[in-house]
Amino acid sequence: xxxxxxxxxxxxxxxxxxxxxxxxxxxxxxxxxxxxxxxxxxxxxxxxxxxxxxxxxxxxxxxxxxxxxxxxxxxxxxxxxxxxxxxxxxxxxxxxxxxxxxxxxxxxxxxxxxxxxxxxxxxxxxxxxxxxxxxxxxxxxxxxxxxxxxxxxxxxxxxxxxxxxxxxxxxxxxxxxxxxxxxxxxxxxxxxxxxxxxxxxxxxxxxxxxxxxxxxxxxxxxxxxxxxxxxxxxxxxxxxxxxxxxxxxxxxxxxxxxxxxxxxxxxxxxxxxxxxxxxxxxxxxxxxxxxxxxxxxxxxxxxxxxxxxxxxxxxxxxxxxxxxxxxxxxxxxxxxxxxxxxxxxxxxxxxxxxxxxxxxxxx
Numbered sequence: 001x002x003x004x005x006x007x008x009x010x011x012x013x014x015x016x017x018x019x020x021x022x023x024x025x026x027x028x029x030x031x032x033x034x035x036x037x038x039x040x041x042x043x044x045x046x047x048x049x050x051x052x053x054x055x056x057x058x059x060x061x062x063x064x065x066x067x068x069x070x071x072x073x074x075x076x077x078x079x080x081x082x083x084x085x086x087x088x089x090x091x092x093x094x095x096x097x098x099x100x101x102x103x104x105x106x107x108x109x110x111x112x113x114x115x116x117x118x119x120x121x122x123x124x125x126x127x128x129x130x131x132x133x134x135x136x137x138x139x140x141x142x143x144x145x146x147x148x149x150x151x152x153x154x155x156x157x158x159x160x161x162x163x164x165x166x167x168x169x170x171x172x173x174x175x176x177x178x179x180x181x182x183x184x185x186x187x188x189x190x191x192x193x194x195x196x197x198x199x200x201x202x203x204x205x206x207x208x209x210x211x212x213x214x215x216x217x218x219x220x221x222x223x224x225x226x227x228x229x230x231x232x233x234x235x236x237x238x239x240x241x242x243x244x245x246x247x248x249x250x251x252x253x254x255x256x257x258x259x260x261x262x263x264x265x266x267x268x269x270x271x272x273x274x275x276x277x278x279x280x281x282x283x284x285x286x287x288x289x290x291x292x293x294x295x296x297x298x299x300x301x302x303x304x305x306x307x308x309x310x311x312x313x314x315x316x317x318x319x320x321x322x323x324x325x326x327x328x329x330x331x332x333x334x335x336x337x338x339x340x341x342x343x344x345x346x347x348x349x350x351x352x353x354x355x356x357x358x359x360x361x362x363x
Contacts, residue, residue, distance in 0.1 A: 003029065006040045011113075014040045015106045129154055135354050140281045140310020145317045156351035163309075163347060164340040166316035176272070176296065176323050176337070177202035180242065183298065184251040185274035185287065187219065190300030192226060194274050195250040196233035196331035198298070198324060202247045203235075204334070210235040213243045217252025226250065233331035242269075270295040272323060277302045281310040288318055296323025298335070303327070307350035 004022060008014035011031060018026050022044040029041040129150035136146040152162035181198065185191045195212055203210035212235050214226050223239055230237035242249055249269065275284055277299040288294070297315055299308075302325040315322060325336040336342075 001043060001045050004042050004044055006042060007034070007037050009037060011038045011040075011110060012103070012106045014038045015109070016103065018042045132355055135356070136309070136313075139354050140308070141313040142281070142310075142317060145313045148317075149313075154355075156348050156355055159351045160344055160348040163312060163316055164343060166319075167312065167338075168321040169338050169340050169343060176270075176335075177205065177247065178270070180246055180249060180269045181295075182215075182249045182251050182269045182271050183274045184271060185298075186276070186279075187252075189274065189276045189279075190326055190329070191274040192229055192250050193329060193331050194298050194300050194324070194326040194335060195248045196229055196235055197326055197328075197333055197335040199235050199248045200233060200332070201334040201337075208247070209245065211238070211243055211246045212236070212248050212250065213238045213241065213246040214250045214252060215242065216240065217250070219252070222252060229331050272296050272298050273320075274298040274300060276300050277306075277308050277311065279308075279311060281314045284311050284314055288314070288320065294320055296321040298324040298326065300326040302336075304346040307346050309347075309350055309354065312347075 004018075006014050006018040006021070008017050014031075015028075018028075018040055022042060025045070027043040029043055031038070031040050033039075132150055132154050133143075133146045136149060137143065141149070149159045149162055152158045176198065181202075183191050183195045183198070199210040199212045202208075210233075212230060212233075214223075214237070217223070217226070226239065227237055236243075238246070271294055273287055273294050273296075275287055275297065278301055297320050299311075299322070312322070322338050325338050327333070327336055
């Protein structure tokens with residue numbers, strides 16, 4: 001006895017091939033889709049040196065009779081993909097077990113599997129969306145938020161709509177620039193670059209001078225780097241406090257614990273958490289927990305081809321608004337204001353790839 005792997009284009013073809021190669025008494029262990037092919041794992045009694053096993057017609061007929069008897073006892077209806085669940089059950093007596101190719105028996109099994117899938121989908125039982133949930137978990141989405149996405153729909157379009165709505169991308173009130181914005185976040189995560197980009201974007205929209213302040217940063221060389229970047233971005237800058245008319249404040253800091261310290265010089269301003277898009281959900285959650293009331297999240301190092309579903313899901317789960325995207329390391333570039341329309345394509349593609357569903361127009 002040994003385990004054999006049989007691959008074909010469809011379940012029917014793979015099943016027929018396994019019977020042709022190893023006989024009708026072959027035991028099916030598992031069935032799964034692998035890309036565009038169907039893979040079966042079967043257990044066979046054939047000897048290792050058998051080159052061309054022959055079909056055991058008696059065993060095949062016995063197997064078919066057993067399946068028919070089992071289905072008759074359970075009286076379970078069998079549906080095709082085009083027949084609603086209320087249709088009459090398939091008459092198993094009409095299955096022709098005398099056909100050598102076994103196609104009728106394979107078709108009967110396929111219909112039974114389709115009926116089971118339809119019942120699971122319509123009743124939203126425990127198995128509903130299991131494959132999609134496992135795929136989302138692999139992308140770092142929490143189990144709780146993965147379930148919310150699945151309840152919105154099993155396709156990438158429904159999940160995208162749900163995620164973007166939870167991120168409040170189109171909320172007009174409390175927009176970046178209404179008040180002086182204080183950027184906090186991990187060191188060396190692109191916070192200073194995002195501060196320069198945000199100041200330029202706000203200044204352009206309001207027709208005011210672009211002024212950026214740095215409250216404090218005790219890291220060696222931080223002061224020199226700040227002024228050098230401000231000069232490159234062609235913005236006015238100040239160090240050690242908040243200058244009059246400052247649009248953005250780079251709060252600096254070594255680690256997230258610095259945010260827990262009372263800093264009265266930053267009171268009365270809008271606090272924005274500035275973190276890299278490549279930060280995993282666990283590390284990002286630590287910043288979410290210690291940063292206090294957050295007006296929004298700025299994601300740096302953003303790439304439309306590498307959408308962090310786990311990080312976005314963690315933000316949506318906590319009700320945090322996505323307020324800006326830094327897509328370039330150039331401080332003269334403008335910060336991107338995300339919206340449902342501008343993000344829908346990239347987020348939908350990320351969900352489609354995660355769920356193993358090709359986007360429209362892609363083979």
